[in-house]
Amino acid sequence: MSRLYTVDAQAVAAERAFRAIAILALVLPLCLLALLFGGTLIDGFSRLSFDFLSGFPSRRPEEAGILPALAGTMALMLLTAAMAIPVGVGAAIYLEEYAPPGKITTLIEVNIRNLAGVPSIIYGLLGLEVFVRSLQMDRSLIAGACTLALLLLPMVVMASREALRTVPRMYREAAWALGAEKWTGIRRVVLPMCLPGILTGVILSLARAIGETAPLITLGALTYVSFLPTSLKSAFTALPIQIFNWTSRPQAGFHVAAAAGIVVLLTMMLLLNATAIVLRMRLQKKVTW
Amino acid sequence: MSTEGASSYGDLPAVATDSPVGARNSMDRLYAPPALSERLIRAFLMFCAALSIGTTLGIIGVLFEETRAFFAQVPFSSFFGDTQWTPLFAEKHFGIWPLVGGTMLTTLIAMAVALPFGLTAAIYLSEFASATVRKWLKPALEILAGVPTVVYGYFALTMVTPLLQTLLPDLAAFNVLSAGLMMGIMILPVIASLSEDAIFAVPSSLREGALALGATKLSTVFRVVLPSAFSGIGAATILGVSRAIGETMIVAIAAGQQARLSLDPREGMQTMTAYIVQVSMGDTPTGTIEFHTIFAVGMMLFCMTMVLNLIAQHLRGRVLKGSL
Structure with a gap:
């Protein structure tokens, strides 16, 4: 042809x-x-070995362990999530469902997008001045968690808004037509529908915040910690800081320890990512109204 | 709705019967005013949203206050006129340019890597790749964008620098070149992902029109699609530059700690972010001039990234409005 x-x-x-x-x-x-x-x-x-995971830092590279950093990162993750997620999802719900269109709403929206672009080290300076000095939290776990929560907040808001937007408007209208008040409609209809999306976005943002090093260093988090955090006021260290500290030392032995620390950190990240994917798949199957 | 039905759902309020239906011409009067709990929830949600404004005000307030304290001791002309930055030495100079120069040089190297590679990858993913390739590569790019930057710093110092030293024998152990290269690799997924969104968003009618007129695929892409996506690609590039300027750990680990005004990427240089880290690692007493410097440098950093972010947002806003 x-x-x-x-x-x-x-x-x-x-x-x-x-x-x-x-x-x-x-x-x-x-x-x-x-x-x-x-x-x-x-x-x-x-x-990588059990001794490495359960050991304390040491001046001898082959004996150095990562337990305080691991515990610090876990504690930071829980505290940060507990502070940033309710507030972030709340702000997203306000902006998507309640906010009347107008100058103030536009201002908040532009502001949140700008905050997401502020270098993380600037959040460290904010935390140093506000939490460590003014509120006298000292260089404690809670000061670190508050700083990371502020850093995480815009990311949570943007991810949650995207998820809220996937619920078609007619579901809200149907709920209101049945006599549900605004919040009832959101809580019983909209949130259950977009919960998988919100959770996925939030967990991915959390994984990103946990890998942040610069704000914690600026805050004055310690690099040599030979104890576990016992209270909100304890001094602390975190995995990325420990990796930074070991990388900055001249001995090759510490570089190997840093590599092992990186393996632990990346494993945590992958676990969080996998959790997000599994949650999304499970929740998508059975939506409870 | 019957009243029994409403009472079994405590949080579903009954339609108020005492509202004067039809008494006013306003539609608002057809239902009861929101319950107290409803108004409290609304107020709480509004507070959550307003907290972001508080964060911004906090950042600006803190930086402004400390920067003012800095300029009370160091004259403006010295900050912007001096070419040496030695606040931690006995003989102190407070010229910001070496730090800005170090930041610019690393950013330039990073963009020289990230822009060509990222843009080519974006064009390929959007215009040439099959759906399967797209489906796998897009999430992969997003995972890469989430790798902690301290990891990239480790790569730069312990692997990239020794590798480059075999090619360039007079490369310093801490140098701008490998930090910049690594930063470029780090920013590449960001640029690729954002540009791909912009290119993919170009209406297919434009492509079809060009193809129907007899244009080849390549000239369609380069002379019709890319110019249409220009704003979006510009926004992606500017956001990439902003990320590079604010990036901390790669340069703090691999680029060295000498604030030096130079154009030679084989030397070590300090960036603005790396200086803040250096001071924070030492035990600088609060209230001293050394302590104030990190906020003055932070202010400079904040202003630079803020301007870039606003330009990028403006460009993206134009894309969303459709006036390319």
């Missing part, structure tokens, strides 16, 4: 060339990253 169109050989060659270049542009950085992650994982796994 004769063709209905002519084939411009030059154009075909050019397109092929571009495809090849584009694939190269994708594969090259991914290969480099795979190499870097692979190298770190190999170094890290060789050092």
